[in-house]
């Protein structure tokens with residue numbers, strides 16, 4: 001098999017890249033080790049930055065998002081039994097969309113197939129060869145047979161556990177890693193959201209997040225120890241812990257409860273690989289970097305990487321100008337490190353580290369009060385949350 005750009009992974013990064021390349025007349029093939037149904041129901045992110053939502057609209061993928069998703073103009077920070085709204089349009093002129101990653105993936109797959117795109121499901125990439133030559137190849141296994149995809153460029157959009165990152169020569173790679181001593185227990189519940197916007201709660205018992213998937217489905221998270229087994233958390237225990245962490249003083253607001261349809265554990269980690277390109281192999285999305293989900297940046301960074309890379313490939317194939325491709329790694333990493341810092345900062349601000357001293361906790365409290373009282377501090381949070389236009 002031969003194509004122009006060989007893409008490993010049909011997550012948001014790989015699918016969006018393939019879509020953007022198609023719109024610029026560049027052929028690609030996506031290899032995906034899972035089947036289509038699995039890719040379309042994998043529960044993950046749900047907050048889409050202003051600029052990424054615009055990019056979806058500009059490329060013909062915004063229609064269902066605008067019809068079924070929610071535009072959010074703010075979030076609530078809840079601490080010390082009180083809520084403080086961060087107003088995005090007032091502070092930044094921007095907003096975010098609440099639109100699940102599963103829906104973005106469904107729309108992308110449907111659109112690629114309708115456009116005649118090639119996504120090979122249940123095809124596992126097993127090796128990447130010749131990245132320092134002008135004829136790189138991806139070896140893959142499909143239907144019990146071995147095959148080879150030859151291409152001009154390989155883009156590894158194969159997530160944190162893929163083979164892209166480990167195919168870079170050891171001597172050129174630097175990695176940066178931080179593992180947090182807690183995780184998120186996430187639930188999906190058949191209950192209408194208890195408020196119109198996301199609530200980020202910092203409580204002595206730990207962090208909690210209230211978000212939503214639709215008018216009738218809520219998505220909620222609890223900070224739990226990193227080694228938690230979700231099976232140890234009964235539905236009653238989850239609801240009573242959520243109610244305690246979201247409790248408001250001087251208000252009769254109540255958290256709605258309902259049947260829990262999904263429970264999962266998300267580990268918390270920060271990770272960056274540098275560089276994001278070697279020879280004819282590019283890395284994009286979780287293949288190159290991971291953030292803890294507190295800042296809602298993982299999906300957005302993946303989409304931003306491939307927007308940048310598609311632009312570089314468009315210039316290269318359109319005019320022979322390779323400057324965008326040459327600058328890809330440095331340019332992408334500037335945004336990645338900003339998002340890494342923001343995600344780390346939000347995580348440290350809102351979670352209770354098991355090793356935190358009373359001094360550490362008072363500092364957290366003081367910073368939260370500062371954000372609630374000081375417009376520039378709130379604006380900085382809003383700027384990063386809604387997505388920095390340029391870095």
Ligand SMILES: Cc1cc2nc3c(=O)[nH]c(=O)nc-3n(C[C@H](O)[C@H](O)[C@H](O)COP(=O)(O)OP(=O)(O)OC[C@H]3O[C@@H](n4cnc5c(N)ncnc54)[C@H](O)[C@@H]3O)c2cc1C
Nearest residue numbers: 009011012013033044045125158159285286296297298299
């Ligand atoms: C459990 C979980 C919960 C998350 N929750 C949030 C959240 O609430 N908010 C947020 O912002 N972010 C969240 N994230 C992060 C966000 O979902 C990711 O940043 C996003 O999925 C990155 O997209 P991607 O396309 O780079 O990688 P992925 O979505 O991981 O896609 C990679 C694809 O490559 C495929 N693949 C891997 N190896 C191979 C191979 N060898 N051959 C072929 N295919 C291969 C995989 O099957 C997968 O389909 C979460 C992540 C996880 C894991």
